[in-house]
Amino acid sequence: MSHPTPALDLPLAQAREWQVLLHSGRASAADKAALQVWREASAANAQAMAQVEGLWSLLGQLGETVADVPALSGVPKVVPLPRRRFRATRWGASLAAAAALLLAVWLPQGLWLGLYADYHTRPGEVREVKLADGSTLTLNGDTALDWTVSDGRREIKLYRGEADFQVAPDANQPFYVLAGPAQIRVTGTRFDVNYSSDARVTLAISHGQVQVSDGRHAAQLVNAQQQVAWLNGDLQNLEPLDEAQRLAWQRGRLVFRSRPLDQVFADLQRSQGGRVLFLDDAARDLQVTGVFASADPAAVLRAIEHNLPVKFVRLPGLLLVSAREPVAQ
Structure with missing residues (x-):
């Protein structure tokens, strides 16, 4: 989606x-x-x-x-x-x-607010941003966020998309990232946050340690080489970091391991414009496995269309996706 x-x-x-x-x-x-x-x-x-x-x-x-x-x-x-x-x-x-x-x-609210964000990228664009506090952000395609500093607090509001954060250490000014239900607090570390189009938020920690919460339950710590997700607003269990898949976009790759098709299209949205609309749930749940160049989203579409029982209807700026009925024997 x-x-x-x-x-x-x-x-x-x-x-x-x-x-x-x-x-x-x-x-x-x-x-x-x-x-x-x-x-x-x-x-x-x-x-x-x-x-x-x-x-x-x-x-x-x-x-x-x-x-x-x-x-x-x-x-x-x-x-x-x-x-x-x-x-x-x-x-x-x-x-x-x-x-x-x-x-x-x-x-969706994320798109509407993102039109007025401090920093944003177009689909297919990767941009590095240097913040006034010395932190460095790398924005994946189709990303929008705001940056503020006030009352001893550095804050990023991520409306949509994905970003790699290299936060400059400052114990007197904690660094917060807010993305939907996700609340992330750090003082200095490196991590990746992905706020995808299915309202899922995922956090991957490369170095250091961060504190996370969903605003309803007690905060917990996430250490280096761990990842965690927020689903339907709730913080999930910690998992080992799958760096090859989660951070593949930083190497110009899209890596999918049994990923549902709707999540695959959420990642593709970073690389290409237009909208994708699913016409049935059967198509959403189909699994995709493969490694692709993020600069060639058309190759992903060709592989999906060739290997999965799906039907694409292409309209200007819009792709309709539905499950293909099996051929009668």
């Missing part, structure tokens, strides 16, 4: 994916029938679909005004519906604000 889809928002995320498929021009009669089955499967599904349809319809009615709002990468193009010309410019201004609000609702 190209944007966070927390478990509690799964029906809404699926409804968005269905809506994009319906407006892609590629939806078959079978797809429409499957959508109806999904809608009727639960009240949550029906409510989510109604909400998405309402937002989509209103964005269409605001088509001419939305066109005046700066385009955002990865947002599906909205085809304006016929409407009457507004008689007063104040209505146009109000609707422009409403359109911006609707886009904020439609987009």
Whole structure:
């Protein structure tokens, strides 16, 4: 996935994916029938679909005004519906604000906030940042973060993406990294934080020691050559650091060992633009193993398409992914 889809928002995320498929021009009669089955499967599904349809319809009615709002990468193009010309410019201004609000609702918060971040990278870009305190950050592609120093505290707010931190030692000014539910406190060390598009946060420690918390339970220490993850907001158990896989991006590589396909696409988002939308859970759970050059994401797509039972539908700025039905014998 190209944007966070927390478990509690799964029906809404699926409804968005269905809506994009319906407006892609590629939806078959079978797809429409499957959508109806999904809608009727639960009240949550029906409510989510109604909400998405309402937002989509209103964005269409605001088509001419939305066109005046700066385009955002990865947002599906909205085809304006016929409407009457507004008689007063104040209505146009109000609707422009409403359109911006609707886009904020439609987009994941990490992307929306990341547009205004202090430091950010484009997909495929790796950037080194020197901070005023002497710390060095290396940002992977499609990363956005803010940096502040105040009241004896150095703080990074990571909105999305991945970064390698080489923190300058300063016992009087602890260094904090906040990424979704993850709270990380250090004084001087080297570590990597990945805030992926499935709302998972992972921390890998190369040198030193850090203190971690999820804000709800007691903080614990993570030592060098260990890694830990936050899933659905909860801090998980410590594990040995799999440096070859976790830090492969620093060597220009993508390494996957039985990785679910949705996590693979979350990593690919660092290297390429556009959005990826899964149309069923069967495709999300397919496993990928391989080593690839991060500068050649197309090779990963070719390998996936050739070796896994998946179907890709390519649209401008959008890739739809679904499980391929087995060939009848």
